[in-house]
Amino acid sequence: MAENIREPKQKRSIEKKERIIEAGYKLFAEKGYFNTNTAEIAKVAGVSTGIVYGYFHDKRDILLGAMEIYIRKVFTPIFSLLDGISSLDFKKIIPSAIDHVVRAHKTNAAMHTTLHSLSSEDEIVAARFASLEEEMTKKMSEKLISLGYPRERVYEKVHTAMDVIQSIAHEEVYDKHSYIDYFVMRTLVTDMLVRLFEE
Amino acid sequence: MAENIREPKQKRSIEKKERIIEAGYKLFAEKGYFNTNTAEIAKVAGVSTGIVYGYFHDKRDILLGAMEIYIRKVFTPIFSLLDGISSLDFKKIIPSAIDHVVRAHKTNAAMHTTLHSLSSEDEIVAARFASLEEEMTKKMSEKLISLGYPRERVYEKVHTAMDVIQSIAHEEVYDKHSYIDYFVMRTLVTDMLVRLFEE
Amino acid sequence: MAENIREPKQKRSIEKKERIIEAGYKLFAEKGYFNTNTAEIAKVAGVSTGIVYGYFHDKRDILLGAMEIYIRKVFTPIFSLLDGISSLDFKKIIPSAIDHVVRAHKTNAAMHTTLHSLSSEDEIVAARFASLEEEMTKKMSEKLISLGYPRERVYEKVHTAMDVIQSIAHEEVYDKHSYIDYFVMRTLVTDMLVRLFEE
Amino acid sequence: MAENIREPKQKRSIEKKERIIEAGYKLFAEKGYFNTNTAEIAKVAGVSTGIVYGYFHDKRDILLGAMEIYIRKVFTPIFSLLDGISSLDFKKIIPSAIDHVVRAHKTNAAMHTTLHSLSSEDEIVAARFASLEEEMTKKMSEKLISLGYPRERVYEKVHTAMDVIQSIAHEEVYDKHSYIDYFVMRTLVTDMLVRLFEE
DNA sequence: CATGAATGAGTTTTCATTCAT
DNA sequence: AATGAATGAAAACTCATTCAT
Numbered sequence: 001m002a003e004n005i006r007e008p009k010q011k012r013s014i015e016k017k018e019r020i021i022e023a024g025y026k027l028f029a030e031k032g033y034f035n036t037n038t039a040e041i042a043k044v045a046g047v048s049t050g051i052v053y054g055y056f057h058d059k060r061d062i063l064l065g066a067m068e069i070y071i072r073k074v075f076t077p078i079f080s081l082l083d084g085i086s087s088l089d090f091k092k093i094i095p096s097a098i099d100h101v102v103r104a105h106k107t108n109a110a111m112h113t114t115l116h117s118l119s120s121e122d123e124i125v126a127a128r129f130a131s132l133e134e135e136m137t138k139k140m141s142e143k144l145i146s147l148g149y150p151r152e153r154v155y156e157k158v159h160t161a162m163d164v165i166q167s168i169a170h171e172e173v174y175d176k177h178s179y180i181d182y183f184v185m186r187t188l189v190t191d192m193l194v195r196l197f198e199e
Numbered sequence: 200m201a202e203n204i205r206e207p208k209q210k211r212s213i214e215k216k217e218r219i220i221e222a223g224y225k226l227f228a229e230k231g232y233f234n235t236n237t238a239e240i241a242k243v244a245g246v247s248t249g250i251v252y253g254y255f256h257d258k259r260d261i262l263l264g265a266m267e268i269y270i271r272k273v274f275t276p277i278f279s280l281l282d283g284i285s286s287l288d289f290k291k292i293i294p295s296a297i298d299h300v301v302r303a304h305k306t307n308a309a310m311h312t313t314l315h316s317l318s319s320e321d322e323i324v325a326a327r328f329a330s331l332e333e334e335m336t337k338k339m340s341e342k343l344i345s346l347g348y349p350r351e352r353v354y355e356k357v358h359t360a361m362d363v364i365q366s367i368a369h370e371e372v373y374d375k376h377s378y379i380d381y382f383v384m385r386t387l388v389t390d391m392l393v394r395l396f397e398e
Numbered sequence: 399m400a401e402n403i404r405e406p407k408q409k410r411s412i413e414k415k416e417r418i419i420e421a422g423y424k425l426f427a428e429k430g431y432f433n434t435n436t437a438e439i440a441k442v443a444g445v446s447t448g449i450v451y452g453y454f455h456d457k458r459d460i461l462l463g464a465m466e467i468y469i470r471k472v473f474t475p476i477f478s479l480l481d482g483i484s485s486l487d488f489k490k491i492i493p494s495a496i497d498h499v500v501r502a503h504k505t506n507a508a509m510h511t512t513l514h515s516l517s518s519e520d521e522i523v524a525a526r527f528a529s530l531e532e533e534m535t536k537k538m539s540e541k542l543i544s545l546g547y548p549r550e551r552v553y554e555k556v557h558t559a560m561d562v563i564q565s566i567a568h569e570e571v572y573d574k575h576s577y578i579d580y581f582v583m584r585t586l587v588t589d590m591l592v593r594l595f596e597e
Numbered sequence: 598m599a600e601n602i603r604e605p606k607q608k609r610s611i612e613k614k615e616r617i618i619e620a621g622y623k624l625f626a627e628k629g630y631f632n633t634n635t636a637e638i639a640k641v642a643g644v645s646t647g648i649v650y651g652y653f654h655d656k657r658d659i660l661l662g663a664m665e666i667y668i669r670k671v672f673t674p675i676f677s678l679l680d681g682i683s684s685l686d687f688k689k690i691i692p693s694a695i696d697h698v699v700r701a702h703k704t705n706a707a708m709h710t711t712l713h714s715l716s717s718e719d720e721i722v723a724a725r726f727a728s729l730e731e732e733m734t735k736k737m738s739e740k741l742i743s744l745g746y747p748r749e750r751v752y753e754k755v756h757t758a759m760d761v762i763q764s765i766a767h768e769e770v771y772d773k774h775s776y777i778d779y780f781v782m783r784t785l786v787t788d789m790l791v792r793l794f795e796e
Numbered sequence: 797c798a799t800g801a802a803t804g805a806g807t808t809t810t811c812a813t814t815c816a817t
Numbered sequence: 818a819a820t821g822a823a824t825g826a827a828a829a830c831t832c833a834t835t836c837a838t
Contacts, residue, residue, distance in 0.1 A: 006822080013822075032320040034233040037807060048824045053809065110319075117316030121231035130375040138378070156384040159376065160367075160391070167362035176329040177358065179337070185355040188395065192359070196391050205797085212797085236832055238800095247799040249835080258833065404801080411801075430718040432631040435828060446803045451830060508717075515714030519629040528773040536776070554782040557774065558765075558789070565760035574727040575756065577735070583753040590757070590793050594785065603818085610818085634811055636821095645820040647814080656812065 006054050017055045017065075020045040024062040025069055029110035033063055033118055063118065067128060070111045074104040075132060082139055088147050090197045094190050098165050105169040137162060149197075161193050205253050216254045218244040220264040227265055228309035232317055237261075262317065266327060269310045273303045274331060281338055287346050289396045293389050297364050304368040336361065348396075360392050404452050415453045415463075418443045422460040423467055427508035431461055431516055461516065465526060468509045472502040473530060480537055486545050488595045492588050496563050503567040535560065547595075559591050603651050614652045616642040618662040625663055626707035630715055635659075660715065664725060667708050671701045672729060679736055685744050687794045691787050695762050702766040734759065746794075758790050 006013065023045035027036040038059050042049045056062045081100050085093055105112060119126040140162075141154045168189050172182050205212065222244035226235040237258055241248040255261050280299050284292055304311060318325040339361075340353045367388050371381050404411065421443035425434040436457050440447045454460050479498050483491055503510060517524040538560075539552045566587050570580050603610065620642035624633040635656055639646040653659050678697050682690055702709060716723040737759075738751045765786050769779050 016822090035320060038809085039807085049808090050810080050825065051823055054822070059808070113319035117319050119312070119316075121234060121316075126375075134376055134378065137376070153383055153387065155378050156380060156387055159370070159379055160363075160384060160387055163366035163370065164359075164363055167366055168359075171358070171362065176325075177333055177336070179333065179354055180358055181355060184352055185359060188352065188355055188359055192391055192395050195394060196387065237834080238832075241800090248833095249800065250798055252834065253797070414801090433718060436830080437828080447829090448804065448831075449802055452801070457829070511717035515717050517710070517714075519632060519714075524773075532774055532776065535774070551781055551785065553776050554778060554785055557768075557777055558761075558782060558785055561764035561768070562757075562761055565764055566757075569756075569760070574723075575731055575734070577731065577752050578756055579750075579753060582750055583757060586750065586753055586757055586793065590789055593792060594789050635813080636811075639821090646812095647821065648819055650813065651818070 005057060016045075016047060016051070020047065020052055020055055021062065021065040021069055025066040025111060028063060028066055028114045029108075032114055038062075060122070063115075063122075064124065066111065067115055067125060070108060070115060071128075071132060074108055074112070075136070077104055078136065079139070082143055085143055085147070088144065088149055088197075090194045094161075094193045094197075097161075098168060098186060098190060101165050102169045102172050105173045109173045133159070133162065157196055161196065164189055164193060204256055212254075215244075215246060215250070216264075219246060219251055219254060219261060220268055223261040224265040224268055224310060227262060227313045228307075231313055232262060259321065262314075262321075263323065263327075265310070266314055266324060269307060269314060270327075270331060273307050273311070274335070276303060277335065278338070281342055284342055284346070287343065287348055287396075289393045293360075293392045293396075296360075297367065297385065297389065300364045301368045301371050304365075304372045308372045332358070332361065356395055360395065363388060363392060403455060414443075414445060414449070418445065418450055418453055419460065419463040419467055423464040423509060426461060426464055426512045427506075430512055436460075458520070461513075461520075462522065464509070465513055465523060468506060468513060469526075469530060472506055472510070473534070475502055476534065477537070480541055483541055483545070486542065486547055486595075488592045492559075492591045492595075495559075496566065496584060496588065499563050500567045500570050503571045507571045531557075531560065555594055559594065562587060562591060602654055610652075613642075613644060613648070614662075617644060617649055617652060617659060618666055621659040622663040622666050622708060625660060625711045626705075629711055630660060657719065660719075661721065661725075663708070664712055664722060667705060667712060668725075668729060671705050671709070672733070674701060675733065676736070679740055682740055682744070685741065685746055685794075687791045691758075691790045691794075694758075695765065695783065695787065698762045699766045699769050702770045706770045730756070730759065754793055758793065761786055761790060 006017075020041060023041045024036070027041055027044060038052055039049050041059075041062060042052050045052075052062070056065065078097075078100050081096060084096075115125060115129070119129060137155060137159045140158045144154060144158070145151050168186060171177070171180065171185065175182070219240060222240045222242075223235070226240055226243060229235075237251055238248050240261060241251050244251075251261070255264065277296075277299055280295065283295075314324060314328070318328060336354055336358045339357045343353055343357070344350050367385060370376070370379065370384065374381070404415075418439060421439045422434070425439055425442060428434075436450055437447050439457075439460060440450050443450075450460070454463065476495075476498055479494060482494075513523060513527070517527060535553055535557045538556045542552060542556070543549050566584060569575070569578065569583065573580070617638060620638045620640075621633070624638055624641060627633075635649055636646050638659060639649050642649075649659070653662065675694075675697055678693065681693075712722060712726070716726060734752055734756045737755045741751055741755070742748050765783060768774070768777065768782065772779070
């Protein structure tokens, strides 16, 4: 039962661990978690099956690694967007936020879906996402307050806005409904959210 | 390999097929699709493992059956809500809609999550949901138009409203964010959507 | 985690379970527990690997089954020997006991060794053997007492006798020492034990 | 595939080889041979996994090394006991022998069990033990003869005594039978063996 | 129609041993 | 000599699906 997971310090090892995660990322996104097996991950990563277990406890651990990559890819730009906000000009903030989120979703849609799936079967994954949303909501809210926005109901507003923006990102990325004009929809949503904050 | 799936005509058989679907529903919702095996479904349904393949092509086919149940449970009340609308009084329509959706989610949240998960791995599931959304959007839009609401951008408004309502239903059902006052959030969302339609 | 082990009631199934145990018995005895794999057991039993897990929780469970067979084979004749004792004539009892034990060992030596091995790695196996020894000691002691033998120190005498008899059985079965005349040794031991009880 | 096992001459190397053996000893004794892996041995020994194969052909080779340690620890004191015998006073010799063996067992019981186990799967281990027993029996017998004890049947007597003493050592060390008074048992055995030699 | 035992390919995981550095 | 990352064969176990009864 001795759990001996290498925490790689050398460059080559770090690269290898990263390669395994990237391979997992790619395959999980393409075929879903349960339809991917470790042998395949190893093959795509160009390593032996054994070494996978040198870097990860098990398959789920690879998923967790991939999730962190996903979070890095998707949330980092969004957090950096936050830093750029310097006034309460929601007519600028909202479209910019939608833009960021849609773009982040577009490049990582498949992984997003896989991870969202796993939320239903894995507590940890679900918890990680919940805490991320919390972090974003709080950071955004504090930012607005620091710029003079009234504190009252700000968490609820921000969280609602985030939900709405995520919805529209989904719509645009999956583009399943031919009867919807996504440009129109985005305009609607933008106005709606601007009003939410400016009321 | 002749695919001989019984389309049961006798009452006893119909009941049996239904029992299998219900068992699948329960288990898929509780533990997810991949963590449920057919033997378990058969056991919960009180039938033999073999007969499951008399009524269904494969495991996925049971999921599809369960999905129809889910749709029946969740969408039927929402469709019937539609019929009750007789004026363009959005201050009444929106809260009622939110109420219906939240309630439907509350009783079927687990299955919703499972099905949503599977969308990423199963085209059919994804397509079924898309077409349902389409149907709902169209029905609702036509209803509004028939009551005199302007046709322009109505699909986009309705679809956006549906997205937002789903989001808030999720929030309330999973209740993961202790920093959110869900009553406040619901009020915000209601006002926001009323304005969307009344502008 | 649903542990569904068939407890076979039908004759065919019982036979199959028995066949698996016998295959395990044979292979464990020939090659040791750790050098035998389940696929091999299945093959020798003439069944699929899967069904093995229909009848047994895991590989160790097969060993436990084999252990019970071993116990049946080895201890049953010894217990029946007990029933045959009708007087305190140790000059007859001791040689007869030695005879039985040596013969039982000779036909099951390999399995004995394997099981004894496992005692060091498996608590259950060890405990089962200890309780068997206890049962035998107690039964034998009660028998002697019922025939009028003094109760004092009888457990210790019987247990000692059992140990000694086991030792000599080992010696005869494995026959590793060319400088030993096993016939002489058996005579020595017999006399020694007769005196132990007759003193 | 050139088998280049270092026969270490330098002190540092000898120490390292010794450390590996001691680590193997400890782990084999604690968890059994098959439940111990080489990486663990290396770790406990404070060396790299690779270098283990610089000093040993394979895992089994480490076991053989550990066995020699065991033999050194257990048999050396017993052999030295032999040297101390200067008369045929069995009332002294027997208790002293029992004492030595019990004590040796008490400190090395776990390894004893492991090695005994391996006898069934490893010819070399079995042979080594057989030859040790032979050596002891012969040495002891010669000693007795040199002190005037009749040569006839002496090997068988000594070997039997050794067996009995080992049995009682086992009993005392593992102490599995609550219904046995081990002090009584030791007295019985002592008397029995004294008589065996004095008859 | 119904049963549930049986199949066997497929999956995760381990570990003795090798090898580049 | 020494390291410890890497290998990959082999093991235990699962489960959707089939089939004899």
